[in-house]
Amino acid sequence: MNTPKVTEHIIQWLKNYANNAKVNGFVVGISGGIDSAVTSTLCAKTGLPTLCVELPIHQAESQVNRANEHIKQLKERFNNVSEAEVNLTSTFEDFKMVVPNIESSVKTDLALANTRARLRMTTLYYFAGLHGLLVAGTGNKVEDFGVGFYTKYGDGGVDLSPIASLVKSEVYALGEYLNVPKSIQNAQPTDGLFGDSRTDEDQIGASYDELEWAMQMQEIGKTNDDFSGRELEVYKIYTRLNRINQHKMIPIPVCEIPSNLK
Numbered sequence: 001m002n003t004p005k006v007t008e009h010i011i012q013w014l015k016n017y018a019n020n021a022k023v024n025g026f027v028v029g030i031s032g033g034i035d036s037a038v039t040s041t042l043c044a045k046t047g048l049p050t051l052c053v054e055l056p057i058h059q060a061e062s063q064v065n066r067a068n069e070h071i072k073q074l075k076e077r078f079n080n081v082s083e084a085e086v087n088l089t090s091t092f093e094d095f096k097m098v099v100p101n102i103e104s105s106v107k108t109d110l111a112l113a114n115t116r117a118r119l120r121m122t123t124l125y126y127f128a129g130l131h132g133l134l135v136a137g138t139g140n141k142v143e144d145f146g147v148g149f150y151t152k153y154g155d156g157g158v159d160l161s162p163i164a165s166l167v168k169s170e171v172y173a174l175g176e177y178l179n180v181p182k183s184i185q186n187a188q189p190t191d192g193l194f195g196d197s198r199t200d201e202d203q204i205g206a207s208y209d210e211l212e213w214a215m216q217m218q219e220i221g222k223t224n225d226d227f228s229g230r231e232l233e234v235y236k237i238y239t240r241l242n243r244i245n246q247h248k249m250i251p252i253p254v255c256e257i258p259s260n261l262k
Contacts, residue, residue, distance in 0.1 A: 001170055003177045007042070010162050015046040017134070017160055024132040025049030025080070029124055029155070031192060032066030035138040035163065037180040038171050040070070042162055043136050044078040045178075051127055054085040055120040057092045058195040062187075069181050084127065088119050095119070113193035117154025128159075137161040140171050142208055146215045147238060148245025149191075149204060156248060167215070168208035204241070206234045214238030 018025060025048035028040040043050040052071045056064055074081045095115060096102055124135045137158030143149040144164045150156045163171055168189070175185050189200040189208065201207050206214070214235050217226070227235050 001173060003173050006166075006170075007045075007174060007177060010042050011045050014043060014136075014160070014162055015048065018046070018048055021134065023134050025051070025134070026136045027051040027053060027124055027127045027131070027133040028136045028138065029120055030054050030067045030071055031138075032063040032070070032184065033138075033187065033189060033192075034168075034171055034175050034180065034184055035140055035143075036067075037070050037184045038175045038178060039136050039138045039163055040074060040081075041178045041180060042174075044074055044081050047080055049131070049133070050074075050078070050081050051131065051133060052081060052083045053124060053127060054083070055088055055123055056085075057088045057116045057119065059192060060195075060197065063190070063192050066181070066183050066187060070184060073179075073181055086123050088116075088123065091119060092116060109194065113191075114151045114154055116193050117151035117191075118157075121154050121157040125157075134159040137164065139164050141165055141167050142211050142215060145249055146211060147204060147241035148248040149200065149241070150248070151193075152248050155191075167212045169212060204237065206237050210234045211238055218242070 014026070025046075026043040028036060028043055028050065030036050030040060030052045040050060040052050052074060054064070054067050054071070071081075071083050075083065092112075092115070096112065101108065121135075127133065128135050135158045137144075137155070137160065139150050139155065139158075139161060140163055144156075144161065163174070166174070172185065190198065191200060191203075204211070211234070213231075215238065217235060218239060222235070224232060224235060224239075
């Protein structure tokens, strides 16, 4: 990948999209991870107003510290960057108090994790509406179009996706080129939605390097019969998640009414 040229292409794409949409700039949720750090830096480099928003919900201190470090660095580098923090912990706890079936289970824990992401999406759109901004998505290609590792109408609820055609290793390459803080470049990827230390790899069962490999194998038409051992295990993980999460990746189905019934 020609990292400098890819970087400039994305920056120009963001700028053109915002100008054509007649909006002021961008708002990005900052998590302390590589994807949001790269996305917000790309937005900042457009020269358009870029609002970085921290949205902690029972967040690990390490994630908060990385997010703060990144925002501080961005504000020092770019005078078009501003910040806001909305601690949604009390909002999340209030939500838990008024919904039924709150006893802990795998399904409940997952539903609440997705609720965190949707509360954050709602808050980002509040700021977007307030300041005439676009919500910039932070999903990469493996997450968005490979395994569907995101929350529908949560972190998947965005106006545009500047890095969604890049696999994770390419996002890291951009992160290094864009001088994202080393603490973020070296951190284990995590969605931070469960209030514990579990990583993306813990949840998925495979690393992003492995998932990138599996994505490439599927694209060239490989099947389970082509692999054994760990490769087979990873390929099965990838293809299962790709299959069951198609509802996130395809447009919302519309029931078309035949003209003779109208």
